[in-house]
Amino acid sequence: MRITIAGAGVAGLTCAVEFAERGVSVEVLERADDIGARSCSWYAGGMLAPWCERVRAEPLVAALGEQSLQWWCERFPGTQQRGSLVIAHGGDAAELTRFARQTERFEWLDTEGIGAIEPQLSGRFGKALFFADEAHLDPRAALRFLAHRLDSLGGHIRFGSDGSQLPPASPIVDCTGLSAREALKDLRGVKGEMLVLRSREITLHRPVRVLHPRIPVYVVPRGDGVFMVGATMIESDDAERITARSMLELLSAAYALHPAFGEAEVIEIGTQVRPAFPDNLPRIRRRGERLYINGLFRHGFLLAPALARMAADIVCNDRCYPEVMDEDPRERRLA
Numbered sequence: 001m002r003i004t005i006a007g008a009g010v011a012g013l014t015c016a017v018e019f020a021e022r023g024v025s026v027e028v029l030e031r032a033d034d035i036g037a038r039s040c041s042w043y044a045g046g047m048l049a050p051w052c053e054r055v056r057a058e059p060l061v062a063a064l065g066e067q068s069l070q071w072w073c074e075r076f077p078g079t080q081q082r083g084s085l086v087i088a089h090g091g092d093a094a095e096l097t098r099f100a101r102q103t104e105r106f107e108w109l110d111t112e113g114i115g116a117i118e119p120q121l122s123g124r125f126g127k128a129l130f131f132a133d134e135a136h137l138d139p140r141a142a143l144r145f146l147a148h149r150l151d152s153l154g155g156h157i158r159f160g161s162d163g164s165q166l167p168p169a170s171p172i173v174d175c176t177g178l179s180a181r182e183a184l185k186d187l188r189g190v191k192g193e194m195l196v197l198r199s200r201e202i203t204l205h206r207p208v209r210v211l212h213p214r215i216p217v218y219v220v221p222r223g224d225g226v227f228m229v230g231a232t233m234i235e236s237d238d239a240e241r242i243t244a245r246s247m248l249e250l251l252s253a254a255y256a257l258h259p260a261f262g263e264a265e266v267i268e269i270g271t272q273v274r275p276a277f278p279d280n281l282p283r284i285r286r287r288g289e290r291l292y293i294n295g296l297f298r299h300g301f302l303l304a305p306a307l308a309r310m311a312a313d314i315v316c317n318d319r320c321y322p323e324v325m326d327e328d329p330r331e332r333r334l335a
């Protein structure tokens with residue numbers, strides 16, 4: 001069996017690996033010249049946090065996220081399962097209680113407990129929530145790993161190709177993110193802005209989320225003194241520029257987490273647009289010979305492996321997953 005996958009973001013590459021592991025011959029078409037150059041996946045925080053995300057997302061996200069977490073742990077050696085920490089400054093302490101009410105699988109930590117797992121935050125916060133089972137990874141390293149894994153399984157990525165030369169009836173799994181909007185009319189963009197900072201003075205061992213009623217921000221350690229600070233959520237398709245306000249808010253949150261971030265180098269400023277459906281849940285949709293995997297919103301790394309498994313089951317074993325396979329009758333007519 002052969003399959004063509006369009007798009008080498010996290011959805012396309014997890015799918016490619018999943019198919020290849022089942023013995024399918026896989027070719028990935030990527031319109032950019034390299035991994036990541038034009039993908040949303042390149043700019044992600046890489047948090048694999050099903051129970052923290054449960055606060056904003058439907059239970060389906062946590063359920064698929066838990067499956068994906070295991071997929072990453074079994075394959076990608078860079079998956080760091082050290083949990084995540086959620087904190088709030090004194091005036092926002094009620095936010096922590098609200099957060100705790102909406103989720104599960106955490107323990108409360110006091111000042112000592114926080115200092116025990118993150119010594120550099122010792123004495124800075126009175127209370128925190130610790131989600132011990134959560135994990136994080138470096139998205140760029142993960143994408144490169146998936147490309148190598150695909151290669152070792154005999155698969156191939158063709159860069160600089162958008163599939164326009166394929167015969168129209170070729171079977172394709174379409175993982176082109178926001179570019180699939182022509183076919184998936186209800187797909188929208190949600191802009192995310194992020195910074196990468198470098199500081200030799202700070203060590204964190206896990207992602208730290210700083211709760212705030214208006215701008216919740218997180219800091220994800222990437223090792224070697226590098227930290228990703230993210231991310232805004234703006235209803236916009238514009239991936240061109242970060243605003244001064246967003247930059248101020250991200251930097252202020254990092255500085256409030258630890259004042260040494262005030263001396264950090266800003267080594268990257270990034271913006272990208274997350275592909276999302278109106279309910280912010282992912283979908284697998286079939287249109288003729290094309291299967292679309294899309295709408296990963298703020299959960300691409302958290303959800304892609306579970307969706308890839310479903311897609312491979314749909315194609316190879318004719319299975320059906322109603323929880324992600326909605327059909328919009330208007331779109332079916334257009335197909």
Ligand SMILES: Cc1cc2nc3c(=O)[nH]c(=O)nc-3n(C[C@H](O)[C@H](O)[C@H](O)COP(=O)(O)OP(=O)(O)OC[C@H]3O[C@@H](n4cnc5c(N)ncnc54)[C@H](O)[C@@H]3O)c2cc1C
Pocket residue numbers: 006007008009010011012029030031032036038039040041042043044045046047048161162163175176177178179191192193194230231232271272273274275293294295296297298299300301302303
């Ligand atoms: C700032 C930020 C922080 C985030 N943090 C997290 C996080 O911590 N955890 C998490 O799980 N998720 C996070 N996300 C969300 C995650 O990044 C997205 O959900 C995910 O990247 C979407 O992946 P995708 O593969 O669907 O799309 P993309 O990554 O955009 O990939 C689509 C690919 O298709 C290619 N393409 C487009 N059109 C064609 C075509 N016609 N032919 C061939 N190729 C084509 C593109 O070049 C691209 O490489 C974050 C997002 C942002 C912006």
